[in-house]
Amino acid sequence: xxxxxxxxxxxxxxxxxxxxxxxxxxxxxxxxxxxxxxxxxxxxxxxxxxxxxxxxxxxxxxxxxxxxxxxxxxxxxxxxxxxxxxxxxxxxxxxxxxxxxxxxxxxxxxxxxxxxxxxxxxxxxxxxxxxxxxxxxxxxxxxxxxxxxxxxxxxxxxxxxxxxxxxxxxxxxxxxxxxxxxxxxxxxxxxxxxxxxxxxxxxxxxxxxxxxxxxxxxxxxxxxxxxxxxxxxxxxxxxxxxxxxxxxxxxxxxxxxxxxxxxxxxxxxxxxxxxxxxxxxxxxxxxxxxxxxxxxxxxxxxxxxxxxxxxxxxxxxxxxxxxxxxxxxxxxxxxxxxxxxxxxxxxxxxxxxxxxxxxxxxxxxxxxxxxxxxxxxxxxxxxxxxxxxxxxxxxxxxxxxxxxxxxxxxxxxxxxxxxxxxxxxxxxxxxxxxxxxxxxxxxxxxxxxxxxxxxxxxxxxxxxxxxxxxxxxxxxxxxxxxxxxxxxxxxxxxxxxxxxxxxxxxxxxxxxxxxxxxxxxxxxxxxxxxxxxxxxxx
Amino acid sequence: xxxxxxxxxxxxxxxxxxxxxxxxxxxxxxxxxxxxxxxxxxxxxxxxxxxxxxxxxxxxxxxxxxxxxxxxxxxxxxxxxxxxxxxxxxxxxxxxxxxxxxxxxxxxxxxxxxxxxxxxxxxxxxxxxxxxxxxxxxxxxxxxxxxxxxxxxxxxxxxxxxxxxxxxxxxxxxxxxxxxxxxxxxxxxxxxxxxxxxxxxxxxxxxxxxxxxxxxxxxxxxxxxxxxxxxxxxxxxxxxxxxxxxxxxxxxxxxxxxxxxxxxxxxxxxxxxxxxxxxxxxxxxxxxxxxxxxxxxxxxxxxxxxxxxxxxxxxxxxxxxxxxxxxxxxxxxxxxxxxxxxxxxxxxxxxxxxxxxxxxxxxxxxxxxxxxxxxxxxxxxxxxxxxxxxxxxxxxxxxxxxxxxxxxxxx
Numbered sequence: 001x002x003x004x005x006x007x008x009x010x011x012x013x014x015x016x017x018x019x020x021x022x023x024x025x026x027x028x029x030x031x032x033x034x035x036x037x038x039x040x041x042x043x044x045x046x047x048x049x050x051x052x053x054x055x056x057x058x059x060x061x062x063x064x065x066x067x068x069x070x071x072x073x074x075x076x077x078x079x080x081x082x083x084x085x086x087x088x089x090x091x092x093x094x095x096x097x098x099x100x101x102x103x104x105x106x107x108x109x110x111x112x113x114x115x116x117x118x119x120x121x122x123x124x125x126x127x128x129x130x131x132x133x134x135x136x137x138x139x140x141x142x143x144x145x146x147x148x149x150x151x152x153x154x155x156x157x158x159x160x161x162x163x164x165x166x167x168x169x170x171x172x173x174x175x176x177x178x179x180x181x182x183x184x185x186x187x188x189x190x191x192x193x194x195x196x197x198x199x200x201x202x203x204x205x206x207x208x209x210x211x212x213x214x215x216x217x218x219x220x221x222x223x224x225x226x227x228x229x230x231x232x233x234x235x236x237x238x239x240x241x242x243x244x245x246x247x248x249x250x251x252x253x254x255x256x257x258x259x260x261x262x263x264x265x266x267x268x269x270x271x272x273x274x275x276x277x278x279x280x281x282x283x284x285x286x287x288x289x290x291x292x293x294x295x296x297x298x299x300x301x302x303x304x305x306x307x308x309x310x311x312x313x314x315x316x317x318x319x320x321x322x323x324x325x326x327x328x329x330x331x332x333x334x335x336x337x338x339x340x341x342x343x344x345x346x347x348x349x350x351x352x353x354x355x356x357x358x359x360x361x362x363x364x365x366x367x368x369x370x371x372x373x374x375x376x377x378x379x380x381x382x383x384x385x386x387x388x389x390x391x392x393x394x395x396x397x398x399x400x401x402x403x404x405x406x407x408x409x410x411x412x413x414x415x416x417x418x419x420x421x422x423x424x425x426x427x428x429x430x431x432x433x434x435x436x437x438x439x440x441x442x443x444x445x446x447x448x449x450x451x452x453x454x455x456x457x458x459x460x461x462x463x464x465x466x467x468x469x470x471x472x473x474x475x476x477x478x479x480x481x482x483x484x485x486x487x488x489x490x491x492x493x494x495x496x497x498x499x500x501x502x503x504x505x506x507x508x509x510x511x512x513x514x515x516x517x518x519x520x521x522x523x524x525x526x527x528x529x530x531x532x533x534x535x536x537x538x
Numbered sequence: 539x540x541x542x543x544x545x546x547x548x549x550x551x552x553x554x555x556x557x558x559x560x561x562x563x564x565x566x567x568x569x570x571x572x573x574x575x576x577x578x579x580x581x582x583x584x585x586x587x588x589x590x591x592x593x594x595x596x597x598x599x600x601x602x603x604x605x606x607x608x609x610x611x612x613x614x615x616x617x618x619x620x621x622x623x624x625x626x627x628x629x630x631x632x633x634x635x636x637x638x639x640x641x642x643x644x645x646x647x648x649x650x651x652x653x654x655x656x657x658x659x660x661x662x663x664x665x666x667x668x669x670x671x672x673x674x675x676x677x678x679x680x681x682x683x684x685x686x687x688x689x690x691x692x693x694x695x696x697x698x699x700x701x702x703x704x705x706x707x708x709x710x711x712x713x714x715x716x717x718x719x720x721x722x723x724x725x726x727x728x729x730x731x732x733x734x735x736x737x738x739x740x741x742x743x744x745x746x747x748x749x750x751x752x753x754x755x756x757x758x759x760x761x762x763x764x765x766x767x768x769x770x771x772x773x774x775x776x777x778x779x780x781x782x783x784x785x786x787x788x789x790x791x792x793x794x795x796x797x798x799x800x801x802x803x804x805x806x807x808x809x810x811x812x813x814x815x816x817x818x819x820x821x822x823x824x825x826x827x828x829x830x831x832x833x834x835x836x837x838x839x840x841x842x843x844x845x846x847x848x849x850x851x852x853x854x855x856x857x858x859x860x861x862x863x864x865x866x867x868x869x870x871x872x873x874x875x876x877x878x879x880x881x882x883x884x885x886x887x888x889x890x891x892x893x894x895x896x897x898x899x900x901x902x903x904x905x906x907x908x909x910x911x912x913x914x915x916x917x918x919x920x921x922x923x924x925x926x927x928x929x930x931x932x933x934x935x936x937x938x939x940x941x942x943x944x945x946x947x948x949x
Contacts, residue, residue, distance in 0.1 A: 117647035130672070133673060196603075385930070473725060
């Protein structure tokens, strides 16, 4: 570090030499490579912009356009040196962090969940599909697609009689038509559309799927539709969609369902059609988390337990790890290396596997549960069935899983403590305990406190151990919510989100995860501030 | 140089990620221009087991129509959630494989299209019934599965008796450690496996309409439900000890595979473990515990068409004219041996006594309800059974609490 920085060697022309990536003269390899890579970036970027255009995804189009221009500017401009280093990180922050946070916040403000999964147009489509029924006992007719003046129609064979019609003209008999086997091969006045033509034209397929040919002038008789282009049957729709009035009318009962603010079609008497759509609901989900009896009671208990679980896990595993680290740091202990290796073993197993193994070992029947068999004299102890014991079991298993980490960290921290400070303390006449309390412990905490905080944050969201060991059970018996005594906030969110197969409520789940984020964020910020004070003391 | 090289790579990754978020690669543009003499593309989600069979049918379809069929292999467990999430964005497949009890949530989320089978009678009645919702068929069924009594032929050479009590008696007489073992999923409870016994008391989970479709009226209440709950308690851990919450799936399979129990109630998925352990098994229908016929749940696997498919015509053509054929259904059976839903194929493979046993059991059964309310029932139902079996709750009270919770939850 003592050598002076040499000024950049001047080239014969007298100008300062440019970095490789910007040079034109000489081989210019750096520039060429940059050019090639940026070409790839631009190609992909333009591809994305094009795809977004086709899909009508304007947000993504704008975002990728901005990113693309920014990238080109940063890497070709001479004035954007810091940007060259910051940009990738910035982009990742934008995409991975800010986007997902923003999206979670957006979902938390909607009623997204089972029954409110789509847009209104799609809900209308789905309702029309569900309510268009094949008329009972209606046979399947061999069907041929025909065309006249650009309008499509169907020709069917009904017990040997050919009948033809289009969307505007109900079916009429066409006695002059020729048959090829069971299928119509030619109808006078109409042109037969070959099946191959149909298969190769997606727009035409859509048109055929949407085509309804009335059976007769009587609208209630239903209409012919085809699903695969070769057979047709009589269908009748019970719902009529009015896009102007935004209402659905049931033609059989006459009931009018109008679109509500809650994202479903509701009749005057309050009944709603099954398929709804996503709408913004503001802060409803947040208030529901605190006011709905099914959630507010469990939410409080689960929050308390989550804190207890995270604090106890960190405290117990830190203390045990520290104790072992001190013991095995003493040169008088024999075989330290072997013992240390043994202690680190639990850390080497994947946590979810260990949790599953422990679940089996904790089976309350001593015939199956090795813990009760070996350590509790074949007594039946319901480890995972009793609320208190289940909590103990979780903290115990998590202690077993995480003390090796603290053992490792503390061993490292202890070994890096400066000897001279210890020596000075000894010379000043401090005893073992005094040295430990005033020198070793504070120095140790400086390096381990940030880890303790992050470990707390990790355990606050330690879904794996809860899910694999108890699944949140045993269940609360005094509430209708599907939650249990060992559920922590994150497993509660999992239950509510319905990903496991129940009825989903992504809006509520997102609202709860934002609440958790705020809790953890606040605690971490406060704790890190305390840590800094710790450092200032020394 | 190394730094500058890393940055564009990061950019590429980012942009690719954005592309993934936008969900639209260049594909839609390609298929849009398909009209000009090109051909359409059909996207199908399948799981690993069924891929070879669908591939075979897809090859026929491609040869006959010139349409490209793109098979996307997915984990079966992921399909339901992904289908629900992706269809509304226009990104889902045209066709997906799935289980019939997903139908309810597919319906209320509006992601599934109805299907019209020309010859629906060719299928086992329970299979088409399972894919029917509110009188309309929403998928092509292809395989059935159900639970049945699996018998260790060495310990119990005679066919399973008609009543549960007689079976237990025969089980005790066999001298095995346990007369009978059944998966209770530990303390979680497993109402699915117990359902055959429950229906024999006349207490179905939901009341059924005459056409077999389910209403949202709970059928587990009343005297019949209480009788079943009391019976569970009597035979639970506080009673005769016939049932135990100590039994997880693994333990139940192990006890039977070790020859410690002559009878168990299990599904076809457990048979491989028994055969591996060298146990000769036979499959019989579930005996009646409460006097009526034991009707276990029948699960049906099949194919759904997306409500947002831009190729609905092709998708229906493929399903009804290529996948519904005996050849395709036989290929599906060979790729993933489950009871075929097409009666003709089911009969042809029924030479295998185990398949025949499960087929007979499924003919007693009822389809698992596919109404969305079903998803809410499991947790309460399992928990109530588990607490009754473990003896931690009084049967009548636990059953009543379950009914009250369901009542308030289903609204």
